[in-house]
Amino acid sequence: MLRNTDLSWGAPAKLLHWAVAALVLAQIALGWAAVSWRLSPTKLDLFVWHKSTGMLILVLMVVRVAWRSANVAPSLPADMRSLERRTAHASHLLLYLLLLLMPMTGWIVNSAANIPFRMFWLIPIPAIVEPDKATADLAARVHFVLFVVLSLLVAVHIGAALRHHFLKRNEVLVRMLPGTGSAK
Ligand code: HEM
Ligand code: HEM
Numbered sequence: 001m002l003r004n005t006d007l008s009w010g011a012p013a014k015l016l017h018w019a020v021a022a023l024v025l026a027q028i029a030l031g032w033a034a035v036s037w038r039l040s041p042t043k044l045d046l047f048v049w050h051k052s053t054g055m056l057i058l059v060l061m062v063v064r065v066a067w068r069s070a071n072v073a074p075s076l077p078a079d080m081r082s083l084e085r086r087t088a089h090a091s092h093l094l095l096y097l098l099l100l101l102m103p104m105t106g107w108i109v110n111s112a113a114n115i116p117f118r119m120f121w122l123i124p125i126p127a128i129v130e131p132d133k134a135t136a137d138l139a140a141r142v143h144f145v146l147f148v149v150l151s152l153l154v155a156v157h158i159g160a161a162l163r164h165h166f167l168k169r170n171e172v173l174v175r176m177l178p179g180t181g182s183a184k
Helices: 011-036 041-069 082-112 133-167
Strands: 117-119 123-125
Touching: 011 041, 011 133, 041 082, 041 117, 082 133
Parallel strands: none
Antiparallel strands: 117 123
């Protein structure tokens, strides 16, 4: 099934969820490695990997937002209280926002620092702001703060998914897993 139904996620939504989740985890490791590596050609390569993966996440997130807006989303379990529902929706909205803002602020850092780069050494990425050291420093600080918020939220998100599965024993995790049908 391609489209989401009221009961489960369709294949594109699942693919986008797990691809972005894997890329974000790799991206955090790459970001840390790039920042902490001693100055060397490897450091520069790590930065190209980090920036390229980040731009790929941005592209996938734009596709994901479009697909999500064109589809219904499965309903949350009926026994969830109103506050819990609202928290789940708000945290998902915030995750979407962070996954768009993280690449955007990274792109601003790179543009303001006036560093030309090609995504995966192939596609030239234009600057989106004028070169300016103060802008680069501010955007780098925001990029870091957003990363901290994203990490905390992802930890809570994973905890919530496991709680649904192991404690509340509902379908929330299973319906996001590959290979589970959406006609159930
Ligand atoms: C979801 C996407 C992204 C995530 C999760 C992410 C995460 C990180 C992390 C964990 C760091 C190291 C901690 C820090 O100093 O901030 C970092 C640094 C950095 N990232 Fe990203 N990043 C993303 C996208 C991007 C993109 C698209 C670019 C550029 C096109 C980029 C450029 C940078 C730069 C230049 C730094 C070094 C900042 C500094 O000098 O302090 N990032 N990022
Ligand atoms: C960096 C890692 C991750 C990110 C950024 C992320 C992001 C998201 C977002 C934004 C949604 C909302 C989907 C929507 O309403 O359109 C979602 C749903 C979901 N995520 Fe994740 N996720 C990550 C990792 C994980 C992991 C590791 C698990 C499992 C342990 C998981 C389980 C789920 C489940 C079960 C849903 C569906 C909730 C529902 O059916 O209402 N996620 N995720």
